[in-house]
Amino acid sequence: MANVICIVSQKGGTGKTTTAVNLAGALALFERRTLLIDCDPLGNATTGLGIEKPTLSADLADVFTGNAPIEEAVVDTELPHLRVLPGRFSLMEVEKALSLSADRQRRLRKRVETIAEDYEYILLDAPPSLNFLAVSAMVCADWLLIPVQCQIYTLEGMGQLLAIAGSLQQEHNPGLSVAGVLFTMCPDAAEGQISCPEEILGTFRKNLFHTTIPWDGQLRESSDFGRPLVLHDITARGARAYLKLAMELVHFFEQEIRPFGEPSPNSKDSIEAGAP
Amino acid sequence: MKIRITDPEIIRKQERDLFEVISENLDWEALSKVFRARHRLAKITGMASRHGDFVALKDEVAYRLDFDVQAVIGVVFDRSGNYLDVEAEILEPPSPASAAAADENAASPPGPERGKTPKPPQVETEPDTISLDQIISNRSEMILDPGRRGTPSPKPPPGQKISKIATELADMISDINGKKKR
Numbered sequence: 001m002a003n004v005i006c007i008v009s010q011k012g013g014t015g016k017t018t019t020a021v022n023l024a025g026a027l028a029l030f031e032r033r034t035l036l037i038d039c040d041p042l043g044n045a046t047t048g049l050g051i052e053k054p055t056l057s058a059d060l061a062d063v064f065t066g067n068a069p070i071e072e073a074v075v076d077t078e079l080p081h082l083r084v085l086p087g088r089f090s091l092m093e094v095e096k097a098l099s100l101s102a103d104r105q106r107r108l109r110k111r112v113e114t115i116a117e118d119y120e121y122i123l124l125d126a127p128p129s130l131n132f133l134a135v136s137a138m139v140c141a142d143w144l145l146i147p148v149q150c151q152i153y154t155l156e157g158m159g160q161l162l163a164i165a166g167s168l169q170q171e172h173n174p175g176l177s178v179a180g181v182l183f184t185m186c187p188d189a190a191e192g193q194i195s196c197p198e199e200i201l202g203t204f205r206k207n208l209f210h211t212t213i214p215w216d217g218q219l220r221e222s223s224d225f226g227r228p229l230v231l232h233d234i235t236a237r238g239a240r241a242y243l244k245l246a247m248e249l250v251h252f253f254e255q256e257i258r259p260f261g262e263p264s265p266n267s268k269d270s271i272e273a274g275a276p
Numbered sequence: 277m278k279i280r281i282t283d284p285e286i287i288r289k290q291e292r293d294l295f296e297v298i299s300e301n302l303d304w305e306a307l308s309k310v311f312r313a314r315h316r317l318a319k320i321t322g323m324a325s326r327h328g329d330f331v332a333l334k335d336e337v338a339y340r341l342d343f344d345v346q347a348v349i350g351v352v353f354d355r356s357g358n359y360l361d362v363e364a365e366i367l368e369p370p371s372p373a374s375a376a377a378a379d380e381n382a383a384s385p386p387g388p389e390r391g392k393t394p395k396p397p398q399v400e401t402e403p404d405t406i407s408l409d410q411i412i413s414n415r416s417e418m419i420l421d422p423g424r425r426g427t428p429s430p431k432p433p434p435g436q437k438i439s440k441i442a443t444e445l446a447d448m449i450s451d452i453n454g455k456k457k458r
Contacts, residue, residue, distance in 0.1 A: 155441050162448040166455075174457035178449045204442035207449050 002035070002119040003253045004112065005179060006141035010161050012128035014154070015147045015184035018219050020125035021048040022239070025228030026246035028082035032120045035074065037112070038087030039137045040127040046086040049077045050226030053088045061090035063111050064136075065097050070111045079231070087125075095132040105132070105172055109140040121249075130164055138165060139172045143179040150186035150212065155204070179252075182245070184213040211245040214238060295328030298339065311345060322346035 007020045017040065024036040038045040038060060043053055053059075056075070058068035063085065074083050098104040112122060124137040138144065144165060148154045162178070169176040181204075201208075213219075216238030222229040229239040308323060327342040 153438065155438065155445060158445055159441070159448060162445060162452065166448065166452050169452055169455060174455070177453040177456040201442050202439060202446065204446040207446060 002116045002122045003143065003249075004116070004122045004124070004141045005143045005145050005249075006124040006126055006137045007145045007147060008124075008126040008134060008138060008161065009128065009146055009148060010130050010134075011148075011154070011157065014128075014149055015182075015213060016128065017044045017048060017125055018223070019145070019147050019182065019184065019213070019242070019245075020045050020123050021223065022219065022228045022230055022242035023246055023249075024049075024082055024084075024121075024123050025079060025230040026239075026242045027121050027123075027249070028077075028079040029230055029243070030246055030250060031081050032246075032250065033118065034082050034121045034123065035085060035115070035119045036082065037085040037122065037124045037137070037140075039091070039108075039124055039133045040087055041089050041091040041133070042127070043086065043088040043091075044223070045125040046084060046088065047226060048223040048228065049082070049084050051075060051077070051084060051086050053086065056086055056088070059090060060085050060087045061094050064091075064094045064107060070115055074115070078227070083119075091133060098132075105135055105139050108136040109173070112140050121253075130161065135164070135168065138168050138176065141173075142175050143177060145179050145182060145209075147182045147184045147213075150183040150215075178207065179249075180209045181207050182209045182211070182213065185215045186212045187215055209245065209248060211241060211248050213241045213245070216241075291328075291330075295325075295339070295341065298328065299325040299341065302341075307343075311343075311347075315347075 007016050007023075009016055020036055020038075024034050027034045036045060036049065046053055058073040060073065062068035063070045063073050070085065074085050076083055098107065101107065116122065124141055126134040126137040146158065146161065148158065158181075165176065165178065214237050216229070216236055218233060218236045219229050219238040222232040225232055228242075229236055230242055233239060234243075302325070304323065311323070322344075323346070324344050325341050329340045331338050331340045
């Protein structure tokens, strides 16, 4: 059964889509059967994987509304282990179309469950808001990965997202938990590390991924080419960081080996551990 | 001068029997709604009658039943330590109409009134679970920001403020991960 990870942040510009595309690409390079679900009506993750949206016969909106089976909407990418369930502007109409449907917030989860056996990792790229699509993505997921810009002040406002995640866990998805917070766009000076005194982060530090994503202009440029940076230039700093993040997740989910001797995901202690 | 004219045990037994019959025929769902509306309880997990008695209310005989109620009550407070009435957000506060109805039901005897057709307590219905829209509209406002609620506190130094936020976020994540069901 796939590990279903929702990449979510209510704030725009935190690197959600970049993380979704490059993490998916990195997992596929490690030959993990990966599906990326683009839940953002802008469809940037779809474009970032080289999918021509106008040519699609079906997309995530069709899966939501039942116009197409999920298997038919999933498309291949140039990486053999990576497939994508594309999103585009039609997603804007989904909430309205399902407004009278009972249990609509679990609809995506039900659809994804039917194909979860086919993949080892399913990543959901949530839109930068806390709307129906983001909530559906969180209800669908087992884990939340929260990217934030590498500035300690960006932690402000995360409480809103966590409050909603807590409510969703209580009401709709009891298996939901927070995998961790990923610092992105870290400046050179930080050398990929958070230059923040231990006493300020305190107990929050255990919720951070060990990997941080450096600022790398190539990450943005590669999306213009419709490829993850891990395919476009695997030697780039940004690509290496996402490969490292993928390795961290693989260790966490598959080998149950955690850096620095932290508990594995299935051990009792991991409840408190948070980030892989 | 006291002159006993019947066996008091018979009276007590019949009273007990009466309250047992009343208890057995209570509409527990309606009663639960009355309690939730009147006492603004988010969720009642258990309820049992423990004692019954006759009372005089507005020159009429009424029945009083006491209940043991198990309820889940959460307490939330902001970063300044001020209590936040979050339960009132989760469970919409009773409207004047529903509060009046609840008051009326609470004052009325649970048994049939004289000369009137028995009717179940009338309380505005509430969903047992919180809808998605409620979560989004209510919880999205639940940002633990002291500037939004209560008395504004003096601004702490930036490092201290972030440290408090970080601690709160860590607690929230720990809470979510601690409640995960596999």
